[in-house]
Amino acid sequence: WVPWTSMAFCLLSKTTKLILLDSLLQEREMAQKSGRLYAKAVFTGFKRGQRNQHENTALLKVEGCANKDEAGWYIGKRCVYVYKAKNKTSVPNSKEKSQLRCIWGKVTRSHGNAGSVRAKFRRNLPPQAMGRRVRVMMYPSRI
Numbered sequence: 001w002v003p004w005t006s007m008a009f010c011l012l013s014k015t016t017k018l019i020l021l022d023s024l025l026q027e028r029e030m031a032q033k034s035g036r037l038y039a040k041a042v043f044t045g046f047k048r049g050q051r052n053q054h055e056n057t058a059l060l061k062v063e064g065c066a067n068k069d070e071a072g073w074y075i076g077k078r079c080v081y082v083y084k085a086k087n088k089t090s091v092p093n094s095k096e097k098s099q100l101r102c103i104w105g106k107v108t109r110s111h112g113n114a115g116s117v118r119a120k121f122r123r124n125l126p127p128q129a130m131g132r133r134v135r136v137m138m139y140p141s142r143i
């Protein structure tokens with residue numbers, strides 16, 4: 001709903017209009033303040049040759065990363081594949097059980113010239129994860 005397009009908005013006093021517009025701007029600013037602390041990536045597949053596939057190395061396409069130089073920034077960063085499992089398990093420092101599980105890994109090097117990176121995970125990613133979201137964290141920082 002955009003207030004200045006409705007007929008009821010035109011009938012309001014000037015101060016009421018200012019209050020309404022100010023509250024809308026504050027809501028928009030508050031929504032922008034919360035941000036994610038990771039880069040979005042997609043698990044595109046495993047490292048492979050023409051015939052052989054190496055499941056111990058995953059290929060990730062990072063969003064907004066278009067060349068080898070930009071991919072170099074992500075080397076050494078932690079990455080995590082978050083997924084939902086069937087059963088609930090206990091979570092450290094929490095009373096509730098959760099279905100969410102994660103597999104942690106680390107970006108090891110760039111791959112190709114189009115901004116993809118290679119990553120090694122503690123446990124190999126399952127094939128069902130291909131095409132799914134992987135989070136590349138902004139730490140550890142090398143700045």
